[in-house]
Amino acid sequence: MPIVDHLLRYAQRIRDLRRAHAAVQEPALAPAFQELLDSTLADMPVGARLTVVPEFINPGVGRPDIALVRAGAPARAFVELKAPDKPANPARWRVPHDRRQADRLRELQCWGTSNFIDIFLFERADELAMARIVPEQAIDPACDDARAARLIRGHDPAPLLALVERLASGAGQEPVARDAEHLAQLLAHSSRLVRGIIQDRLAELRAANVTADPLLDVHAEFQTVLYAHPEAGGYPAQDFDKLFSSAFAQTLAFGLLLVREGSGRPVDATAYQHMPAEHPLMRTALRVLT
Numbered sequence: 001m002p003i004v005d006h007l008l009r010y011a012q013r014i015r016d017l018r019r020a021h022a023a024v025q026e027p028a029l030a031p032a033f034q035e036l037l038d039s040t041l042a043d044m045p046v047g048a049r050l051t052v053v054p055e056f057i058n059p060g061v062g063r064p065d066i067a068l069v070r071a072g073a074p075a076r077a078f079v080e081l082k083a084p085d086k087p088a089n090p091a092r093w094r095v096p097h098d099r100r101q102a103d104r105l106r107e108l109q110c111w112g113t114s115n116f117i118d119i120f121l122f123e124r125a126d127e128l129a130m131a132r133i134v135p136e137q138a139i140d141p142a143c144d145d146a147r148a149a150r151l152i153r154g155h156d157p158a159p160l161l162a163l164v165e166r167l168a169s170g171a172g173q174e175p176v177a178r179d180a181e182h183l184a185q186l187l188a189h190s191s192r193l194v195r196g197i198i199q200d201r202l203a204e205l206r207a208a209n210v211t212a213d214p215l216l217d218v219h220a221e222f223q224t225v226l227y228a229h230p231e232a233g234g235y236p237a238q239d240f241d242k243l244f245s246s247a248f249a250q251t252l253a254f255g256l257l258l259v260r261e262g263s264g265r266p267v268d269a270t271a272y273q274h275m276p277a278e279h280p281l282m283r284t285a286l287r288v289l290t
Contacts, residue, residue, distance in 0.1 A: 003040065003157045010036040011138045011148055014116055018084075018141040026081040029116055030054060030065055033081060036133075037066065037164065044161075046168040064111065068171035077110040077171035079119075084139065088118040089130075100196060107193040110170025112163075121163050124189065129166060131159035187253045194249040202241045219244050 013032040017024050034052050041047030049071040055063040055078075064078035080101065082088065090102035090113050105111050106125040113120050117136045121129040135155055138148040177183035198215070205213055222244050231237045259271045 001039065001043065003043070003161060004153060006036055006039040007134050007152050007155070007157065008149055009039075011134045011152055012145065014084075014139040015141050015143065015145070015148065018139070022141070025083050026065065026116075029084075030081055033079075033114065033116060034066060037068075037079075040161070040164050041168055044165055044168065046165055046172075050168055050171055064105070068168060070172045073172070073174070075171070076173060076175075077112075077167050078105075078108060079112040079114060079167070080105060082113065082115045084116050086115055088113050088115040088120055090120070100200065104193055104196040107189040107196075109175055109189075110167065110173065112167055119160070119163060121167055123170075129159070129163045131163045133160055187257065191249040191253045194252055195245045198245040198248050199241065202245065206241075218248070222247060 010032055013035075014029060017028055017032070021028070031054070034054055037052045041050055041052065051069045051071070053067045053069050053075065055065055055067050065081040066079035067075035068077040068079075069075045080090075082093075082098070086098075087093065090098070090105065093099050093102055105113070106122070109123060111122050113122075114133070116133065116139060118130065118132055120127060132155070135151040137143050138151045138155075140148075143151075175186055177186055201215060202219070205216060210216070219241075223240060226247065227233070227235065227240070227243060230240070230243060235243055255275055256267050256271060259265070259274045260267050263274045265274065
């Protein structure tokens with residue numbers, strides 16, 4: 001099916017939703033974006049065996065709204081969605097939560113952001129491409145359907161198609177360390193990503209007055225066993241959640257490396273079962289994330 005037909009259906013759905021509820025946000029609009037990705041990828045060879053998976057918003061968990069998953073492999077390409085009244089470019093995000101989220105996303109190998117009008121593609125912190133999905137007026141609820149259709153038919157979809165193809169290619173690229181230095185860089189990216197996720201999750205648990213949670217159990221164990229007197233080791237004592245998040249991320253990265261090097265097995269959700277017995281805190285840290 002021609003891309004213009006996919007875009008016409010996409011814009012029509014967005015307009016209908018915004019007409020029904022003027023303040024509609026990205027969770028309600030996300031299925032239309034997912035359908036557009038699905039339809040576009042179905043027309044591309046690179047889209048074979050690729051599934052577009054919605055990642056429902058879970059504050060603190062750090063999951064982008066859309067994940068592109070290659071059959072038999074973990075998700076390696078993501079898209080974060082923002083409401084149409086927000087900029088698609090994360091460099092222009094001003095809300096503290098959005099800025100923290102952008103910092104986490106910059107640790108990913110392949111990711112994009114969209115406000116349903118524009119879409120940006122990144123590798124880590126580097127911007128690779130930008131495309132306009134449809135003219136902004138085409139998803140304006142005040143725009144009549146006939147005018148919106150004319151705008152879309154006059155719009156060049158080539159940059160969008162090229163960006164989606166690159167996004168799909170990124171979904172199949174497994175990060176492989178070229179040497180020890182590159183491995184350290186990959187581990188650093190992963191550790192910083194985990195650190196941000198853990199900090200947000202702890203803040204969420206505190207705000208909800210949750211007292212029983214596996215993460216809090218590990219937090220208490222780190223505090224009493226490893227960092228009973230953090231200032232004696234030169235660590236700041238005023239914000240243990242921040243210190244714990246960094247220590248947790250580093251412990252997890254080192255633990256996964258031990259599993260990989262010690263067992264030769266792929267590192268997956270059962271990796272904690274292969275953790276050496278002399279590292280109980282690492283086994284506990286891994287188990288929290290399964």
